[in-house]
Amino acid sequence: MRQKPGTRTFSAHEKLFHKAKTALQREFKRIKLFHIRKIVQQLKKLQTESSQCASTESTQTQLSKLKHKYDTLKGIDQDDLVGLALQKTRFLHVFDDLQELRTHYEREKPESSEEKQLKNKLISHKRLQPIYDSMDQIVRNEIRKQDKSExxxxxxxQKKEVLVGGRSNRAPESLFLSTLSGSNHAQNNYDEEGIDSNDDVAEFLGESKKKKNRPGQMARRQKAIRREQEMLTDQRRRQKTTKYGPSRCTSAPISSKLSRSKPTGRAVSNTTRYIAASVPSERTGAKLKPGSCITTPVNNDHPSWQAKRMLKEKERLLIAAPVGKKIRFGDDE
Structure with a gap:
């Protein structure tokens, strides 16, 4: 459809504002009418009470207060209530094309304390809560859209920025460049830990790093075999246990100095002889078997077996030898 000359098209935000304004005006009209009827009922009740009996000063003051409240409530403009509701929800603060409406509704007007109190009471009515919730949701969605667009x-x-040499947008300081990136500080390429900072810059800019060559098939196979052997030895070491528990730790290997050292005194101790006999000399070239070590003999009997054996020995000692003559029965007697 063609647009008529002189007509104005409204934006989506202005249409949203119009919908919110009409909904608020409708509800404010109902709330205002409800409070006016309530005041009228109170006035009628006081007038009937004063007509039946003699009117007192208290009833007269109450009547004057209610009449003043009635006049104040009738004089409240709905446009002012709509502006207060919009300021409460910050509906006009998120839309840039509604700045004129924002300045219109945020202007200060002279009002009494009683009028201000009545306005706050009207805008905080429970009938307005669904409208406030929908307006808050619109504000949150608009803020989320603005954040995404920013x-x-x-x-x-950042994509449109052109980098000189792909690394820095700074102009070269001299005609003799130390690098092609436009930076004249080649000595600063390494950080405190001695790592080349160009690798980090290349990773940030999305440039491909230099990858190391992959090892050959034989090298990978040898590496896998070594890893498997290490796993097997570790497994054997863990599974190496005696009959009644894990085996003791092997003693530390004896240094070659002990085998080469000669005794200085006349007598040689038993320990030195034992070590010299068990450790092979370098001249003979004998080697120890893998897993063999010098250990002291350990009694591996179970404690219950040892106790039983000791009990049997005690019983054997307690039993006395038979006293008397041994009688033999033979055929000749």
């Missing part, structure tokens, strides 16, 4: 704009701005 992030998208920042990303596109």
């Amino acid at each position: 992030a998208r704009a920042m990303k596109s701005k």
